[in-house]
Amino acid sequence: MGKFYITTTLPYVNAEPHIGFAMEIIRADTLARMHRLQGDDVFFNTGTDEHGQKIYQKALESGVEPQTYCDEYAAKFGNLKSALNLSYNNFIRTTDEHHVKAAQEFWKLCEAKGDIYKKVYKVKYCVGCELEKTDSELVDGKCGLHPNQEIENIEEENYFFKFSNYEQKLVDMYDSSPGFVVPDFRQNEMRIFVKSGLQDFSVSRLKSKMPWGVEVPGDPTQVMYVWFDALVNYISALGWPSDDKKFEEFWPGIQVCGKDNLRQQTAMWQAMLMSAGLPNSKQIFVGGFLTSGGQKMSKSLGNVINPIEWAEKYGTDALRNFLLSEVSVFEDSDVTEDRFKKAFQTNLANGIGNLAARVATMAEKINLKVEEQRLGIREAVVNNLNGFRFDEALKFIWEDVKTADTLINQREVWKLKGEEQEYFLADLVRIIRQVAADLAPFMPETSEKLMTSFGGEVIKRGPNLFQRIEEK
């Protein structure tokens, strides 16, 4: 029995749960369930990232304490568990006491290594916005919103992390571990980025300006920059540094993230681990983005898709099926309700739903009995999942539904009599049982319903699994 650790990124709690995150966590959930069914001891982590400037500001704007604001949002993300039928067994919040201590401990290790140092940092500040600006936000050296005003340079002392120390070490790691980042072109992308030269990044902020963060050990005037503290969650979730046993059993693990997190996960975090003298992550799976109607989802465009709404409207498993099979695993995909409905209609309502109904009806009519079996997930499905090919795995399963349907029509099973009919129906029942077993990590509820109808010796017809969507 192996140990398996998988974690999502921690969504930042300044917005409602996004369908892109729903996809990320459903993928992680599918892998976690598959490993559990394979007999592995699984630690599946998710949670919320709660520190930083944006949250601090949002809380101030809403007129509540930052912690109160975070509590509210953490609950919203916690709601995903039932809405998406998730099986994670740890939900970390970066404001958890243990996590805060772990982040500080991690800091000390990097500091002891000589990778953290203080340096004067020039902050670009737009008086018009009353905000600090980054270079990428500036147009011709001026604020895009206030081009008439000069950008002020404010000097501030911050702590920096010697990212530059890890340039070669990171490149060596990429070279010696093909498949560390999946898909491979992302690893290559990162390799190019690192190879082109790394700048140290700041890892703290002045507490007087932004108090909502983890206090820097030994310097009460500074708090950690949110990245530094947030990344540590992947190991603090395992009880590091106090629970050595758990940490050693489960670390390193697999990290699932979106492509916007590529650098943080595959370079910065890895360098931080090297600095702290801890093993690197095992593997990082980077997914693409979801667009809506060909455009990025945004409130102003009004094209934001709420995953919880779809789950309520069409069912959790229908949403899981869609996000796992109809969406490109590695590239960006466009998501529309029309596409969703098509996937629902073909593979679910007309596919497994209809097959289950027709076979169960015939079996019930003749009081068919089929000896019970114990079935596991087939190797082809496991292999596809290990390569993060959720789409291929489901395609493989749906292929069996097609096979069964074809068999029924070709043999005209409903016209057969006696032993011959029993023979073919029993065969069909076994196909459905295998589909149910294979489906367990992807669509746990559907898998169970199928087993309720077809798992026992006596076959019983249940209600329709997926009711067709009638278009008017």
Place this chain on the structure above:
RNA sequence: GGCUGGGUAGCUUAGUUGGUUAAAGCAUCGGAUUCAUAAACCGAAGACCGCGAGUUCGAAUCUCGCCCCAGCUACCA
């Protein structure tokens, strides 16, 4: 500008160590059928494989140039 990924039937995609009529699903049309959620099954039509040139007996696949889309080019997470 540089870098990365992509541009293949109406839609979503597979296919690159170059090789017989470019593959699949959905949508469309036709057939046939009724066990089933008017579902399933059989068949047909549908592609100047982004554009142009080159290498080759032969290119979706290799080379060069160009066009279009998305993203990155670092401290917003």
